[in-house]
Amino acid sequence: MSKKNDEIKTFYKGLGFCGFGIGSNTAEVDVKDGKVLRIRPMKFDKKYKQEELNPWKIEVRGKTFEPKMKTLxxxxxxxxxxxxxxxNRVLYPLKRVDWDPNGERNTQNRGESKYVRISWDEATDIIANEIKRIHKQYGPYAILSQGDGHGETKAIHGPHGCQKNLLELLGGSTTQARNxxxxxxxxxxxxxFWGCEPIGxxxxxxxxxxxxxxxxxxxYWGCDPETTPWGWGGQNPSRLCRWFxxxxxxxxxxxxDLNYTGAVWADKWIPVIPNTDAALQLAIAYIWIKEDSYDKEYVATHTVGFEPFRQYVMGEEDGEAKTPEWASKICGVPTYTIKALARKWAKDATTIGHCNGGSYIRSGYSSEPARLEGCLLAMQGLGKPGRGQLKFIEFGQYGLHEYYPCPKSKVIPNVGxxxxxxxxxxxxxFLPKTLIPKAILGDWTVENPMTWYGVTSSGxxxxxxxxxYQYPIEEGGSELHMIWTDTPCWTTCWxxxxxxxxxxxxxxxxxVLAQHPWxxxxxxxxDIILPVSSKxxxxxxxxxxxxxxxxxxxxxxxxxxxxxxxxSDYECVCEVAKKLGVYEEYTKGMTYEDLIKRGFEMSGCQTLMSYEEFREKExxxxxxxxxWKDVVPGFGDFANDxxxxxxxxxxxxxxxxxxxLSEYFPDDEERPPHPKFIPFGKTHQESYLHPRSEKYPYLLVSNHPRWRVHANMDDVTWLREIPTCKMRGKDGYMYEPVxxxxxxxxxxxxxxxxxxxxYNERGWxxxxxxxxxxxxxHVIYQDHGSRLDPIVTGESDRAGANNLICPTNTVSQHCSGEVTSGFLVGIEKADELELAKQYPEQFNRPYCPHSGQILTSRVIENK
Structure with a gap:
C-alpha cells in the first residue's frame, strides 16, 4: 500500500477471474475514506525505469510492436x-428454510426454497456435525469436494480447493477433477498427433x-481474441490483432459467426456450419494431395502413419473421396472458396491462431477437427518459418519455456x-467434472462401478x-452423499x-454446502451458504x-x-476446521504474512530481490x-532436426x-486411429445429417461470452446497458441476445x-x-454462462442459461470432456407476457427496473 497523498491510498490488485493468482489484469485501486474511487491500469514506470525492464521490441516493415508501460x-x-x-451479495450465512439436518431435508425443493439468515456459529456447527455424520455413516469418500473451475483469481484466499485440504486431514474426500x-x-x-504436453x-x-x-x-479458426482472454489475459491480444x-x-x-475480432480485422470471413470443420479440413488435404502441393519431404521425415490418412482422404478406404464438392454440401463453404483457401495456404506461409480454441473445440467429437488441424499444419511443414499454431495469450502458469508466444522473461513468477x-x-x-450428474443419478457399487478413461484434467x-478408472473405488469407496463447493457454477458452465x-x-x-460471494x-x-468476501x-x-x-x-x-x-474462502474453511478441532493442523500456525512470504520465496522472484525489498516496493x-531473439520459435527445433x-x-x-489409439482403441469409431469426419454416432446426433434435425433444425453456437467471464459478472448493471449484452423485453426483463x-x-x-x-428434449x-x-x-448464436433464473426448475430458464440444454454426453465414447456448443435446438417466437400469466411466481420476482437484473429475493429477513 502506498500513499498518493494524505487521503487517497493506492493498492495493486490482480482482477482476473480464472485460476489462482495468475491473471494478467493487474490494476491500481484508489481508495478514499474506505471507498473505492477508481480502478486504473498499473503503471510499471512508477516503480521501474523503462531501461531496467529491457522491453522486447519486434520491428517489421518499418513498424514496431513493443509492450506498453502499463497493463491493458x-x-x-x-x-x-x-x-x-x-x-446479490451474500453477506451472512444462510440456511434453506425447509432443510432440517435433524428432520426432513426436502431435497426436491432445492432451487426453489428461500433462505434464512443464521449465525456463523450455527452454520459451522451444522457443517461440522454433517461431516462427522457422513464420515460415520458412509466414509470420507461420500463427500465431493468441488474446488476447481471458474473462480476469482486469488492465492491465499481463493476458491479452488481450500476445503479439500481440510477434508484430507479428516481422511479424504472425492475430488472433482476439472476437465x-x-x-x-x-x-x-x-x-x-503431436503430444505437446501438458495441454495439447x-x-x-x-x-x-x-x-x-x-x-x-x-x-483465426474459431478464434476471437477481442473477447475470449478478457477475463484473465487483458487486452494485449487485441493489440496483437491490430499489429498483424x-x-x-x-x-x-x-x-x-463473424465474431467481434473478425468484425474489425477480417480480410475474409468463411462461415462454416458447426461441427463440420473436419469436412472442410479434409477437403483442403484432398486438394493438396491431388495437386501435389504439400510438403512431401517433410511428411516423409517428420511424420508417421500418413498413408492410411491419405487413403481415407482420397476415398480408397471407404469409397468416398473427400473432395471440395463433398465437403461443400456438408460444411456450407462454397467449393471455390475451399479450393482458393487450400491453394493460398499451400503458396503462402500460414499460421492458425486460437484463444483456447473456440466453440468448435468444445463440440461433440472435437478430437477430430483438432487432430486434422495438426495434419494440415504438418502437410505444409509445421515449424518452418511462419508455419505454426499461435495462441493469443501466453500460458505462463505452467512455468514452461515452450508456452511463451512472446519474448520470455528471465523469471516466470508463480504464487503456488x-x-x-x-x-x-x-x-x-475422484470424478471427472463432466460425469458428476451421471455418478449421482446412477446406482453404482464397487461390484458394478461407473468407469471411464483418463483423469480428464488437461495437465x-x-x-x-x-x-x-472407476467410481466407487474398490478400497473404501462410497457413493456421494454430500457436496462442498467453492465454485458453484456447474449448471451454467458445463x-x-x-x-x-x-x-x-x-x-x-x-x-449441499456452498461458499460464494453472490x-x-x-x-x-x-442447504447452507457461507458468505465469501470480494477481491x-x-x-x-x-x-x-x-x-x-x-x-x-x-x-x-x-x-x-x-x-x-x-x-474469504480460506477463512470459511478455517471456521469449520475450528469446530472439527483441527484448526492449528490446518493452518500450520501460519499468518497471512507468513503465507505471502512463503509465496514470494517460492515464486522465482526471490532470485531478483529480497522479501524486505519486495514488501517495501510491493x-x-x-x-x-x-x-530472447535467439530462441527458435514454436516447432522450429523439431522442424530443423x-x-x-x-x-x-x-x-x-x-x-x-x-x-x-491404434493399440488401445483400434475399433473406436468415434476417435479412430487416424482422424475422420464424424457427423454423428452412438454418443452424439447433433448434426443436420441426422434425422433428429427435422425436429430441431438449428445448430446453436455458444462461445465464451463477450460481457462476462463464463458465469461471472452477469449481474453488473453497467454491462447490461450494452445492447449486445442484454435486450429488454416487453415485461422489462433483460434477456440474453440470440x-x-x-x-x-x-x-x-x-x-x-x-x-x-x-428448445430440445433436454429443456428450453x-x-x-x-x-x-x-x-x-440455419445457425443461431447465444453466449454461454448466463446467470441461472429457472422458470420450471430443471426444465426451463428465463435468463438464457443454454448450458442447461446442451448435451449431457461427453466428447465421445472414451473422451470424458464437455460438449457445450454446436448442438441442435428449435427456435420459436415466445410471448413473455403470456408466459408471465402461465408462470406468475417465476415472472414476478423483483428486479431492478433500470437494468432488468433479478434480485436475490430468496432471503427471508429475520423479524
Whole structure:
C-alpha cells in the first residue's frame, strides 16, 4: 500500500477471474475514506525505469510492436467495484428454510426454497456435525469436494480447493477433477498427433516474433481474441490483432459467426456450419494431395502413419473421396472458396491462431477437427518459418519455456507457494467434472462401478487417457452423499446443466454446502451458504504471467473493510476446521504474512530481490531476457532436426495415424486411429445429417461470452446497458441476445427484439432475437454462462442459461470432456407476457427496473 497523498491510498490488485493468482489484469485501486474511487491500469514506470525492464521490441516493415508501460485492462476490471456492491451479495450465512439436518431435508425443493439468515456459529456447527455424520455413516469418500473451475483469481484466499485440504486431514474426500473445458479437442485429440504436453496446444515459444516476420496468412479458426482472454489475459491480444493487420498479414476468419475480432480485422470471413470443420479440413488435404502441393519431404521425415490418412482422404478406404464438392454440401463453404483457401495456404506461409480454441473445440467429437488441424499444419511443414499454431495469450502458469508466444522473461513468477487450494490428487476417489450428474443419478457399487478413461484434467499426460478408472473405488469407496463447493457454477458452465440440477435435487445428496460471494447459479441448490468476501476485501499476493508485457509479482493490500459477515474462502474453511478441532493442523500456525512470504520465496522472484525489498516496493517486475531473439520459435527445433528434438508421441514424430489409439482403441469409431469426419454416432446426433434435425433444425453456437467471464459478472448493471449484452423485453426483463440470420428470422416470423424460445428434449431457455448477418443461415448464436433464473426448475430458464440444454454426453465414447456448443435446438417466437400469466411466481420476482437484473429475493429477513 502506498500513499498518493494524505487521503487517497493506492493498492495493486490482480482482477482476473480464472485460476489462482495468475491473471494478467493487474490494476491500481484508489481508495478514499474506505471507498473505492477508481480502478486504473498499473503503471510499471512508477516503480521501474523503462531501461531496467529491457522491453522486447519486434520491428517489421518499418513498424514496431513493443509492450506498453502499463497493463491493458478489460472492462471487467474497471467495473469490479460495481460487483462488490451487487444486490446479490451474500453477506451472512444462510440456511434453506425447509432443510432440517435433524428432520426432513426436502431435497426436491432445492432451487426453489428461500433462505434464512443464521449465525456463523450455527452454520459451522451444522457443517461440522454433517461431516462427522457422513464420515460415520458412509466414509470420507461420500463427500465431493468441488474446488476447481471458474473462480476469482486469488492465492491465499481463493476458491479452488481450500476445503479439500481440510477434508484430507479428516481422511479424504472425492475430488472433482476439472476437465479440459476450453481445450477439449486439443486434450482428447491433437495430443495423439503431436503430444505437446501438458495441454495439447502447439509449442508457443517466440511465436509472436515468428508470425510477425514470416507469416503471410493468419487463420483465426474459431478464434476471437477481442473477447475470449478478457477475463484473465487483458487486452494485449487485441493489440496483437491490430499489429498483424498493420504489417500486412492476411487475416481469415473461419467460424459460423463473424465474431467481434473478425468484425474489425477480417480480410475474409468463411462461415462454416458447426461441427463440420473436419469436412472442410479434409477437403483442403484432398486438394493438396491431388495437386501435389504439400510438403512431401517433410511428411516423409517428420511424420508417421500418413498413408492410411491419405487413403481415407482420397476415398480408397471407404469409397468416398473427400473432395471440395463433398465437403461443400456438408460444411456450407462454397467449393471455390475451399479450393482458393487450400491453394493460398499451400503458396503462402500460414499460421492458425486460437484463444483456447473456440466453440468448435468444445463440440461433440472435437478430437477430430483438432487432430486434422495438426495434419494440415504438418502437410505444409509445421515449424518452418511462419508455419505454426499461435495462441493469443501466453500460458505462463505452467512455468514452461515452450508456452511463451512472446519474448520470455528471465523469471516466470508463480504464487503456488502461497496458494491454499488443493492440487488434483487421484490417490483416493475422484470424478471427472463432466460425469458428476451421471455418478449421482446412477446406482453404482464397487461390484458394478461407473468407469471411464483418463483423469480428464488437461495437465495430465496423453498416456493417462488409456488408464481406466472407476467410481466407487474398490478400497473404501462410497457413493456421494454430500457436496462442498467453492465454485458453484456447474449448471451454467458445463455439459447438461439440467441433468446436474436433477442430481443436486436427488435424495441421495443429503447435504449441499456452498461458499460464494453472490447468491447465484448452483448456490440456489445449497442447504447452507457461507458468505465469501470480494477481491478488494482481502490481503493477498498475485502474479502476472499472461499479459505478454512483463512478468510481475505484486503484493495485494486490503482495500476496504469486509461487507457484512463475509470471509474469504480460506477463512470459511478455517471456521469449520475450528469446530472439527483441527484448526492449528490446518493452518500450520501460519499468518497471512507468513503465507505471502512463503509465496514470494517460492515464486522465482526471490532470485531478483529480497522479501524486505519486495514488501517495501510491493512489486517485482521481471526484465525481458537479453537473449530472447535467439530462441527458435514454436516447432522450429523439431522442424530443423526431428531426431534430436522429438515430439512426446510414442514415435517421437507427428502421427497422422496414432500409435497409441491404434493399440488401445483400434475399433473406436468415434476417435479412430487416424482422424475422420464424424457427423454423428452412438454418443452424439447433433448434426443436420441426422434425422433428429427435422425436429430441431438449428445448430446453436455458444462461445465464451463477450460481457462476462463464463458465469461471472452477469449481474453488473453497467454491462447490461450494452445492447449486445442484454435486450429488454416487453415485461422489462433483460434477456440474453440470440443472434439469428435475417433469412431465418423471416421464416420464423421473428422481429428484432422479440423474445424467443430455444428448445430440445433436454429443456428450453429464453432469449431475445438479435437479427444480424453476422451469423450464417440455419445457425443461431447465444453466449454461454448466463446467470441461472429457472422458470420450471430443471426444465426451463428465463435468463438464457443454454448450458442447461446442451448435451449431457461427453466428447465421445472414451473422451470424458464437455460438449457445450454446436448442438441442435428449435427456435420459436415466445410471448413473455403470456408466459408471465402461465408462470406468475417465476415472472414476478423483483428486479431492478433500470437494468432488468433479478434480485436475490430468496432471503427471508429475520423479524
Amino acid at each position: 485492462l478489460p472492462p471487467f476490471s474497471y467495473i469490479y467495484k460495481k460487483r462488490m456492491f451487487s444486490k 479440459a473445458d476450453s481445450w477439449e479437442g486439443w486434450y482428447w485429440g491433437i495430443k495423439h 496446444q502447439g509449442l508457443q515459444k517466440n511465436m509472436w516474433w515468428d508470425v510477425s516476420n514470416n507469416t503471410k496468412m493468419l487463420l 493487420k498493420e504489417i500486412g498479414i492476411k487475416s481469415v476468419f473461419i467460424s459460423p 507457494g502461497a496458494y491454499n487450494g488443493a492440487t488434483y490428487d487421484i490417490s483416493g476417489q 495430465f499426460p496423453a498416456d493417462d487417457q488409456f488408464v481406466e 455439459n447438461g446443466g439440467n441433468s446436474m440440477i436433477k442430481a443436486l435435487r436427488s435424495p441421495k445428496i443429503e447435504f 447468491l447465484e447459479n448452483d448456490c440456489l441448490f445449497a 478488494f476485501e482481502q490481503e493477498d499476493i498475485a502474479c502476472d504471467n499472461q499479459s505478454g508485457a512483463f512478468n510481475s509479482l505484486y503484493y495485494e493490500g486490503k482495500c476496504v473493510e469486509t461487507r457484512g459477515e463475509a470471509k 512489486i517485482c517486475v521481471v526484465p525481458t531476457d537479453e537473449n 526431428p531426431e534430436e528434438n522429438p515430439m512426446t508421441t510414442p514415435s517421437g514424430k507427428l502421427e497422422f495415424t496414432s500409435e497409441n 443472434w439469428i440470420n435475417p433469412v431465418d428470422a423471416k421464416k420464423q416470423g421473428i422481429a428484432h427484439g422479440d423474445v424467443v424460445k430455444l 431457455v429464453l432469449g431475445a432475437a438479435y437479427i444480424t448477418e453476422r451469423i450464417m443461415p
